[in-house]
Every structure is written in structure tokens, then in C-alpha cells.
Amino acid sequence: MSNHPPKMTAEHVNVFYGDKQAIRDVSIAIDQDNVTAFIGPSGCGKSTFLRTLNRMNDTVPNARVEGDIRLDGQNIYAPEMDVVQLRARVGMVFQKPNPFPKSIYENVAYGARIHGLAQGRAQLDAIVEQSLQRAGLWNEVKDRLGDSGTALSGGQQQRLCIARAIAVDPEVILMDEPASALDPIATARIEELIHELKGRYAIAIVTHNMQQAARVSQRTAFFHLGELVEYGETSEIFTNPREQRTRDYITGRYG
Amino acid sequence: MSSSLVPQLPIAGAEPAGRTPTDWTTPASAKRIARRYAAERRFRLLGLGAVVLSVGFLLFLLATMLGQGLQGFTETRVALPIDLRGRLAITPAQLEGRRGDLALAAAGLEGAVDAAANRAFAGQGGAAVLSEGAWLRVRDAVKADPSLLARPFMLAVPVGSDIDVAHKGAGTAEAEAAAARLPLSRGLNRTFLSAADATDPTRVGVWGALKGSLLTMAVTLALAFPIGVLAALYLEEYAPRNRWTDLIEVSINNLAAVPSIIFGLLGLALFLGTLGLPRSAPLVGGLTLALMTMPVIVIAGRNAIKGVPPSIRDAALGVGASRVQVVFHHVLPLALPGILTGTIIGMARALGETAPLLMIGMRAFIAAPPGGLASPATALPVQIFLWSDEVNRGFVEKTSAAIVVLLVLLLAMNGVAIWLRNKFETRW
Numbered sequence: 001m002s003n004h005p006p007k008m009t010a011e012h013v014n015v016f017y018g019d020k021q022a023i024r025d026v027s028i029a030i031d032q033d034n035v036t037a038f039i040g041p042s043g044c045g046k047s048t049f050l051r052t053l054n055r056m057n058d059t060v061p062n063a064r065v066e067g068d069i070r071l072d073g074q075n076i077y078a079p080e081m082d083v084v085q086l087r088a089r090v091g092m093v094f095q096k097p098n099p100f101p102k103s104i105y106e107n108v109a110y111g112a113r114i115h116g117l118a119q120g121r122a123q124l125d126a127i128v129e130q131s132l133q134r135a136g137l138w139n140e141v142k143d144r145l146g147d148s149g150t151a152l153s154g155g156q157q158q159r160l161c162i163a164r165a166i167a168v169d170p171e172v173i174l175m176d177e178p179a180s181a182l183d184p185i186a187t188a189r190i191e192e193l194i195h196e197l198k199g200r201y202a203i204a205i206v207t208h209n210m211q212q213a214a215r216v217s218q219r220t221a222f223f224h225l226g227e228l229v230e231y232g233e234t235s236e237i238f239t240n241p242r243e244q245r246t247r248d249y250i251t252g253r254y255g
Numbered sequence: 256m257s258s259s260l261v262p263q264l265p266i267a268g269a270e271p272a273g274r275t276p277t278d279w280t281t282p283a284s285a286k287r288i289a290r291r292y293a294a295e296r297r298f299r300l301l302g303l304g305a306v307v308l309s310v311g312f313l314l315f316l317l318a319t320m321l322g323q324g325l326q327g328f329t330e331t332r333v334a335l336p337i338d339l340r341g342r343l344a345i346t347p348a349q350l351e352g353r354r355g356d357l358a359l360a361a362a363g364l365e366g367a368v369d370a371a372a373n374r375a376f377a378g379q380g381g382a383a384v385l386s387e388g389a390w391l392r393v394r395d396a397v398k399a400d401p402s403l404l405a406r407p408f409m410l411a412v413p414v415g416s417d418i419d420v421a422h423k424g425a426g427t428a429e430a431e432a433a434a435a436r437l438p439l440s441r442g443l444n445r446t447f448l449s450a451a452d453a454t455d456p457t458r459v460g461v462w463g464a465l466k467g468s469l470l471t472m473a474v475t476l477a478l479a480f481p482i483g484v485l486a487a488l489y490l491e492e493y494a495p496r497n498r499w500t501d502l503i504e505v506s507i508n509n510l511a512a513v514p515s516i517i518f519g520l521l522g523l524a525l526f527l528g529t530l531g532l533p534r535s536a537p538l539v540g541g542l543t544l545a546l547m548t549m550p551v552i553v554i555a556g557r558n559a560i561k562g563v564p565p566s567i568r569d570a571a572l573g574v575g576a577s578r579v580q581v582v583f584h585h586v587l588p589l590a591l592p593g594i595l596t597g598t599i600i601g602m603a604r605a606l607g608e609t610a611p612l613l614m615i616g617m618r619a620f621i622a623a624p625p626g627g628l629a630s631p632a633t634a635l636p637v638q639i640f641l642w643s644d645e646v647n648r649g650f651v652e653k654t655s656a657a658i659v660v661l662l663v664l665l666l667a668m669n670g671v672a673i674w675l676r677n678k679f680e681t682r683w
Binding site (some may be wrong): 027054056057059061079084085086087088091092093096098099100101110111114161164165168 | 424495496564566567568569570571572573574575576577580585589
């Protein structure tokens with residue numbers, strides 16, 4: 001554990017879809033230097049909670065968020081918070097690889113371009129190369145940056161999406177089951193990548209694969225029926241959970 | 256609490272007692288198989304029959320239109336010996352430019368040509384053999400070569416409608432007899448592609464109506480496309496889902512199903528009545544057809560926008576794109592092929608539309624191609640309708656020829672639609 005103040009904090013967060021409450025009174029802190037995993041059975045609200053952290057739920061009609069979520073102490077649901085800038089600071093990687101149907105270069109350059117992060121072509125080229133290198137994709141695509149991003153394999157597409165998120169130079173990266181649509185080898189590459197990105201970016205990852213949570217994360221939060229049941233060191237959660245529900249889940253009684 | 260999460264599977268293995276293994280080789284079973292094959296064959300034959308029938312109708316339409324219509328692009332000419340020496344008080348110097356036309360007309364060229372025809376074809380009807388526009392050909396020939404004023408010459412000039420029709424094999428007995436004794440030839444009818452409406456079928460042209468249609472379509476496209484696309488984008492990407500947007504959606508769908516003549520009445524009342532815009536003008540025609548085309552574009556546009564995967568919107572929002580950036584950088588480009596296809600289908604429908612144009616006065620007899628958006632014009636389908644109503648047999652082939660022009664235009668538009676779709680189509 002580090003002694004930094006947490007990168008993001010959430011206090012007493014409730015999320016509603018219309019009348020249905022999807023998240024109940026969740027409080028959690030996400031560290032700068034650790035990977036935080038959200039685990040839990042399907043429909044437990046872990047993805048919903050992740051999407052409140054960069055206000056992606058704003059696009060869902062009838063969704064309502066209560067509570068206090070802060071990035072570096074700043075309330076992200078405050079009226080003066082600009083949601084576009086927030087999403088640049090808190091990037092996201094989705095469950096299904098979703099590259100734009102444009103060239104590999106354009107995919108990575110897009111975010112940097114709309115936020116005006118590069119002055120001139122040379123700087124943009126540098127951002128694209130650095131982002132692809134950090135995402136571990138550079139050597140595979142450096143000779144075909146003009147090819148369509150959708151022509152890559154599933155695992156490469158997901159790393160392209162990670163490169164696209166990195167190119168905006170975010171502080172936090174949210175990953176929503178980033179490897180669930182990938183084969184075991186591509187999954188292993190993504191997990192390695194998360195290890196390499198750890199420390200540079202605060203990372204929160206949703207997964208329904210408990211081995212994956214155990215492998216990549218230092219902190220684990222177990223969600224069940226919209227509640228945060230237990231949150232702590234990953235090693236503690238998996239070897240010595242305090243709650244019966246956590247124990248049942250990680251031993252495969254349900255899920 | 257975890258007990259509720261354990262699935263309660265039904266116990267397997269309790270088969271109904273006394274069930275014998277199914278025998279697939281009985282005659283009843285063989286009969287079932289035969290019936291199934293027969294049903295498949297029947298369905299295939301019916302489907303094939305439907306395709307053959309529709310293709311047959313299409314071929315029949317094309318064959319009749321081309322068979323009659325292509326003749327409309329030709330004219331029958333008669334070789335007329337002309338000698339203008341001493342008949343026209345005019346000098347070669349007066350033939351320059353536009354004033355030359357007036358000078359030749361004032362000098363009595365038309366009378367001189369009629370006189371020449373009366374001499375040459377005395378037994379076959381004299382000057383009545385010639386088309387009303389025959390002397391214009393002589394005029395153009397003289398202007399092109401002033402030396403013709405000073406020597407006798409032969410010139411092939413268009414014949415009148417009766418002889419023309421007879422030469423093409425559909426005339427009266429006497430006209431056919433007269434045609435048989437004349438030195439006739441066949442040539443391309445340039446007038447048809449450059450002139451406007453006329454009372455004499457040998458002098459009519461389709462260009463006036465074609466230009467009227469093109470101007471009308473330009474107004475329609477310029478209005479209906481941007482407004483339709485913006486409305487579709489707003490309704491899909493911005494508008495909240497509530498009773499009002501439901502009402503708007505129902506209204507737009509109903510608007511697309513309103514008979515076109517109603518739009519004509521609306522245009523008549525609104526654009527001519529209230530706003531006092533000029534009647535018979537492509538501007539008003541375009542406005543009226545835009546009202547009709549807009550709902551089609553909105554519906555096609557909304558479907559195309561709905562077809563853009565939500566994951567693309569998420570991806571763009573996730574890197575911090577604003578909603579306008581999401582729409583214009585990602586959604587619109589990906590929806591464009593569908594929007595363009597819908598637009599062109601709507602435009603093709605508008606191009607073939609007659610009823611609303613009748614209501615706003617575009618059915619007038621207009622003898623010159625329109626000069627602009629506010630000058631009187633007619634449109635191709637209206638022109639076809641007007642010609643089909645004519646008594647003179649010479650208009651039959653002109654009607655078909657105009658239909659050929661309209662069909663070529665429609666095919667070209669559909670071709671553009673397919674080309675655009677293939678060009679912009681993206682797969683993900």
C-alpha cells in the first residue's frame with residue numbers, strides 16, 4: 001500500500017435506472033499506484049459503478065446518480081466539472097473491442113487531436129508511436145498504421161483501444177471486462193499490459209474472472225446485488241474474506 | 256441465502272413408460288419425406304415464377320418504350336432543292352450574329368422556302384409537306400455558308416408530322432402514299448434534345464421539361480437534404496424520449512404516407528396563396544416536393560443513424576469527445592451511406608411526381624426552357640402527361656421518347672445511389 005491520498009473516492013453512491021436501484025450506498029477509494037478490481041456475479045452493478053466514475057452513465061436515459069465522487073478531491077458531479085475534460089482525465093476501455101472504423105493511426109490520434117494535445121504532425125506522430133508502444137502494439141502495426149483498425153485481431157483491437165485511451169494522457173483508466181471477449185493468449189497479453197501500465201495510471205478493472213482479478217489487482221472490491229460487500233487487499237479477499245457472501249462467491253458457490 | 260442461487264434442475268431419466276424406439280423406415284415416414292420435398296419444389300417454382308413475371312413486365316415496359324421512344328429521337332427529312340437567287344433582298348454582310356436571324360426572317364426566307372417546296376412537291380402537297388420549322392434549318396444553313404445565297408442547292412429539311420409518322424409506318428393511307436413518292440431520309444432529331452414544348456410534334460423538345468425538372472430537383476435537394484438530416488440527427492441523438500417526440504415520430508411517419516396531391520394543395524395554398532410566389536416556377540415546385548421528400552429522408556436517416564453501433568458512440572465519448580463531435584466525427588459519416596440511399600430514393604420519387612406539380616401550375620404550355628428558378632417551367636413527368644393527351648399521332652413517339660429520357664435519369668440516380676453506398680460503406 002502507498003501513502004498517497006487516493007486518486008478517486010466515492011462516498012455513499014446510489015445509482016438508479018428509473019425506479020430500479022442498481023447501486024446501494026457504495027463507498028470506495030481507488031489508489032493511484034494500485035490496480036483495483038471489481039468482482040461479483042452478473043448484474044451486481046460492478047459495471048454500472050465503473051461507469052459512474054467517468055460519468056458514462058450520463059448518456060443512459062433515466063439514469064440518476066446520488067452521492068459524492070471525487071477525482072483528486074474535486075467533485076466530478078459538480079456543475080462546474082466539464083464532463084468532456086473529465087472523460088479525458090478518466091479514460092475507458094470497453095468490454096467489446098470497439099476501434100473506430102478508421103485507420104490505426106487515426107484511432108490513436110483521435111483523442112489527442114480533439115483535445116488539441118499535439119502541435120503539428122510531428123508531435124502527433126510521437127504521441128501515436130508512444131501510445132502504441134505503451135499498449136504493446138507498436139511492433140505489430142508500425143508498418144501498417146494506415147490499415148483499418150477493424151482489420152486487426154480481437155486482442156490487437158483491444159490493445160488498440162487501450163492505446164487510444166492512453167493517447168489522451170489520462171490519470172485514471174477504467175476497464176470494463178477488457179478481456180472477456182478474447183482468447184486466453186490475448187487475455188494474457190492484456191493482463192501483462194495492465195501490469196506494465198500500473199503505477200503510471202490509476203487503474204480500475206471490472207472482471208467476472210476471479211483468477212484474473214487475483215492475477216492483476218492489488219485491491220479487490222466484491223459487489224453483490226448493488227452493494228459493496230467487501231473491499232480490501234486482493235490477497236486478503238481471496239484467502240481470508242471477512243464476509244460469508246464473499247467466501248461463497250470466490251469458492252464458486254454461485255456466480 | 257445462497258440456496259436460492261443454486262439452479263433447480265429437473266431430474267433427468269424419467270422417460271414416459273412404454274415408448275418404443277422410432278422406426279424411420281416405415282411407408283408413412285417415406286411419404287412424409289416425399290411431401291416435404293414436394294413442398295420445397297413447389298415453393299421454389301412459385302418463387303421463380305414470381306421473379307420471371309416481374310422481370311417479364313419490366314422487359315415489356317422497356318421494349319415498348321424503347322421501340323417507340325427511340326423513333327422519337329429521329330426525324331424524317333426530305334431533300335428540298337432551293338434557289339434563293341434574286342428572291343431575298345439581303346447581303347452576306349447582314350448575316351452576322353443574332354441580327355442575321357432577324358434579317359433573314361424580315362427578307363421573307365420562310366415564304367421563299369415554302370415557294371421552293373410548292374415547286375418541288377407540287378403533286379404531293381407542296382409546302383404542307385414540310386415541318387413548320389423547316390425554314391429554320393435553311394436559315395441556319397445560309398448563315399453557316401453565305402455562298403448559298405448565290406447558287407441553287409439541295410438541303411434535307413424536316414417534314415411535317417403527317418409524313419413523318421407515315422414514313423415511320425403508322426400514318427394514314429394518303430400520307431403513306433405521299434411519303435412513298437418523296438425523296439425521304441432519316442436523321443437524328445437534334446431539336447428534341449434542345450427545344451421545349453410546341454404545338455407541332457416535329458418541333459417539340461424535351462429539354463425545356465428536363466431543365467425544369469433539374470431546377471426543381473435542385474431546390475428540393477437543397478432544402479430537403481439538410482433539413483431532413485438535421486431533423487433525423489436531432490431526433491436520434493439529442494431529443495429526449497417522451498410523449499412529444501413520440502407524437503413527432505408518428506406525424507413524420509404519417510407525412511410520408513400522405514398522397515402527393517395533398518402536398519400539391521398545400522403548396523398551392525401556402526406558396527402561391529399566402530406567400531404569393533410565382534406560379535409554374537421550379538422554385539415553388541421544388542418547395543412543394545421538398546415537403547414531400549423531407550419525411551422520407553428523416554425516416555431513412557433515423558434508421559441509418561440507429562444502425563450505427565452504440566459501441567462507437569461509447570468509444571468516442573470515452574476519449575472525451577463532446578456530443579457534437581461524436582455526431583459529426585463518427586455517427587454521421589457512418590450513417591451517410593444509408594442517408595444518401597434514402598435521399599436518392601426520395602429524390603427519385605419526387606422526380607417522377609406529377610400530381611403536386613399540376614396543382615401549382617407546372618402543367619402550363621411553356622414554349623421556352625426556363626431561364627431561372629422563378630421563370631415558368633414544366634417538369635418531365637408533367638410533360639409526358641401533357642403529350643400523352645395530344646390528338647396528333649406525332650406525339651405518341653414523343654411521349655415514349657420523353658419517358659425514355661425520364662427512365663434514363665431515374666436509372667442514373669439509382670446508379671449513383673448504389674455507387675455512393677459502396678463507396679462509403681464501412682464494415683465493423
